[in-house]
Amino acid sequence: MSNRTLSIDDRIYGYLCDVAVDEPDLLRQLREETAQLEYSEMQISPEQGQFMSLLIKLMDVKRAIEIGTFTGYSSICVARAMPKDGKLICCDISPQWTDIAERYWALAKLQEKIDLYLQPAEKTLQMLLDNGAENSFDFVFIDADKQSYVMYYEMALRLLRKGGIIAVDNTLWSGAVADPNNTEPGTRAIRRFNEMLKQDNRVTKSLLTIGDGLTLVLKEFD
Ligand SMILES: C[S@@+](CC[C@H](N)C(=O)[O-])C[C@H]1O[C@@H](n2cnc3c(N)ncnc32)[C@H](O)[C@@H]1O
Numbered sequence: 001m002s003n004r005t006l007s008i009d010d011r012i013y014g015y016l017c018d019v020a021v022d023e024p025d026l027l028r029q030l031r032e033e034t035a036q037l038e039y040s041e042m043q044i045s046p047e048q049g050q051f052m053s054l055l056i057k058l059m060d061v062k063r064a065i066e067i068g069t070f071t072g073y074s075s076i077c078v079a080r081a082m083p084k085d086g087k088l089i090c091c092d093i094s095p096q097w098t099d100i101a102e103r104y105w106a107l108a109k110l111q112e113k114i115d116l117y118l119q120p121a122e123k124t125l126q127m128l129l130d131n132g133a134e135n136s137f138d139f140v141f142i143d144a145d146k147q148s149y150v151m152y153y154e155m156a157l158r159l160l161r162k163g164g165i166i167a168v169d170n171t172l173w174s175g176a177v178a179d180p181n182n183t184e185p186g187t188r189a190i191r192r193f194n195e196m197l198k199q200d201n202r203v204t205k206s207l208l209t210i211g212d213g214l215t216l217v218l219k220e221f222d
Pocket residue numbers: 042043044067068069070071072073074075091092093094097119120121122143144145
């Protein structure tokens with residue numbers, strides 16, 4: 001027994017996947033196809049995807065935003081857990097990667113639930129704000145360029161309803177954030193985000209040690 005978070009070695013991770021990960025075939029195919037690509041490590045892990053599906057169901061999410069879609073794994077985990085009339089707005093700038101996502105959305109029969117905006121996410125979030133969508137979303141997943149995390153977070157907070165959740169990916173950044181000698185731009189950006197969030201008394205938050213670190217933030221004001 002331990003009263004601190006376990007270090008997950010390969011043996012424990014294998015056990016976790018064996019007994020607790022229930023990945024649908026289509027998601028496994030997408031993961032295997034993505035594994036052939038450069039940057040495949042950008043995809044969330046199966047256990048994180050499963051957790052996100054559960055969270056979406058627990059919250060009865062009907063309106064969601066994903067910032068950073070890549071080949072579609074996390075978007076499918078979110079969209080498949082939403083009701084029939086649910087809507088997920090996906091933000092990305094890569095037609096090459098999102099072509100794969102669109103192919104899998106069709107196979108999963110999720111096209112009706114997903115709208116993809118191929119332009120910088122800042123532009124899409126601003127468009128939603130300009131169209132009066134403030135305080136209307138249940139869930140936002142932030143998983144794009146790390147330098148923009150603080151900006152995405154502020155825009156997401158405005159778009160979120162009271163009681164909505166922002167999930168922020170990679171907040172442990174493979175552990176690099178804890179190494180004071182690591183000053184790589186991505187590491188500094190994630191540190192900047194984590195330090196900003198620590199000071200943000202408007203919200204309730206928790207950093208989960210799942211995947212590469214997933215921080216959940218609850219908005220408790222209108
Ligand atoms: C870490 S990947 C997302 C992984 C995805 N959530 C998954 O689990 O498969 C980051 C994505 O952000 C996209 N991206 C980078 N800069 C962006 C920007 N300014 N606006 C929107 N998307 C951006 C990249 O094209 C890439 O597909």
